[in-house]
Amino acid sequence: MARPSPAAAKTERLLNLVIALLHTRQPLSKARLRQAVPDYAQGGDEAFERMFERDKDELRALGVPLRTEPIDPFFDDEPGYRIDQREYALPQIDFAPDELAVLGLASRAWSQASLAGPAAQALRKLEAAGLVRDESSVAGIEPLLHTREPAFEPVRDAVLSRTPLTFDYRGGSGDLGERHVQPWGLTSWHGRWYLTAHDLDRDAPRVFRLDRIGDPRRAGRAGGYDVPPSHDAVTMIRSSVGDDAAAPSTTARLLVREGVAASLRKRGAEAAEEAPEGWDLVEVPTGSLVALAQEVAAYGPDVRVVDPAELGELVAERLRAVLLAHGGDPARGEGGRW
Numbered sequence: 001m002a003r004p005s006p007a008a009a010k011t012e013r014l015l016n017l018v019i020a021l022l023h024t025r026q027p028l029s030k031a032r033l034r035q036a037v038p039d040y041a042q043g044g045d046e047a048f049e050r051m052f053e054r055d056k057d058e059l060r061a062l063g064v065p066l067r068t069e070p071i072d073p074f075f076d077d078e079p080g081y082r083i084d085q086r087e088y089a090l091p092q093i094d095f096a097p098d099e100l101a102v103l104g105l106a107s108r109a110w111s112q113a114s115l116a117g118p119a120a121q122a123l124r125k126l127e128a129a130g131l132v133r134d135e136s137s138v139a140g141i142e143p144l145l146h147t148r149e150p151a152f153e154p155v156r157d158a159v160l161s162r163t164p165l166t167f168d169y170r171g172g173s174g175d176l177g178e179r180h181v182q183p184w185g186l187t188s189w190h191g192r193w194y195l196t197a198h199d200l201d202r203d204a205p206r207v208f209r210l211d212r213i214g215d216p217r218r219a220g221r222a223g224g225y226d227v228p229p230s231h232d233a234v235t236m237i238r239s240s241v242g243d244d245a246a247a248p249s250t251t252a253r254l255l256v257r258e259g260v261a262a263s264l265r266k267r268g269a270e271a272a273e274e275a276p277e278g279w280d281l282v283e284v285p286t287g288s289l290v291a292l293a294q295e296v297a298a299y300g301p302d303v304r305v306v307d308p309a310e311l312g313e314l315v316a317e318r319l320r321a322v323l324l325a326h327g328g329d330p331a332r333g334e335g336g337r338w
Contacts, residue, residue: 027080
């Protein structure tokens with residue numbers, strides 16, 4: 001089983017500490033908290049003291065009302081800690097239908113990520129409170145924070161914790177060199193992930209394609225620098241990659257069933273040709289047929305490809321894979337109709 005990243009381990013530790021402090025009416029001593037939070041029991045006394053002091057400061061910086069009170073009112077030599085539930089609790093929150101749709105979409109975005117469990121728990125709490133999600137309003141939209149680049153997690157963690165990085169980088173000409181950077185942001189732009197950062201060797205902002213980064217390594221302490229308030233990742237990437245890469249290279253023509261695929265309709269425009277009854281002919285510009293094929297396949301029978309033929313084959317490949325995964329035979333059409 002893979003070990004959690006330092007950022008994930010820290011988040012889990014802080015969450016365990018908050019839970020322990022919330023579920024007590026009496027202040028808890030440091031000794032009791034050391035028993036309650038698993039990470040605190042792993043090191044020596046000095047390591048625990050340093051970690052606990054940092055965690056206290058971080059909770060207070062996050063706005064958590066952590067109180068320090070005497071454990072025994074007659075003896076104040078040993079402090080205890082607790083969180084006042086009345087100060088910590090949020091007021092009643094009411095969500096409009098469109099806000100619930102966005103929350104549902106956000107939870108699905110983490111379905112292949114390390115926060116999949118907490119996201120599902122949050123949605124279950126909303127449902128338990130009598131709030132019903134409107135799945136139909138986001139049907140066909142499935143944003144997944146998932147990438148095949150092995151550098152994704154260490155680079156993401158460095159961005160979140162503001163930790164300097166050293167990595168091997170292969171430039172566009174194929175040359176390989178070592179870079180030393182202060183990561184600023186990790187952004188998906190037109191089908192690729194990019195790291196925006198301050199290049200320490202060149203003393204200038206730079207953009208790095210994630211799939212060209214190899215062996216990223218921590219090169220300093222967390223929180224050792226600040227990201228400029230004016231940092232705009234998309235503007236940096238556009239300036240570095242060039243506007244030509246942003247221009248869609250293909251226009252796909254799709255038959256879309258009436259009343260569905262709002263995302264496709266918003267990006268495209270209805271064609272002048274007449275469509276069959278119950279359908280609209282929509283022209284959608286795209287820079288990546290692969291990405292569009294994934295989106296079209298998610299709509300199932302509600303979207304059909306007219307052209308280009310390459311897009312139709314990409315969609316068919318994905319539908320055949322779904323059929324195989326459910327025990328059907330694509331060659332014989334078993335398991336359902338195309």
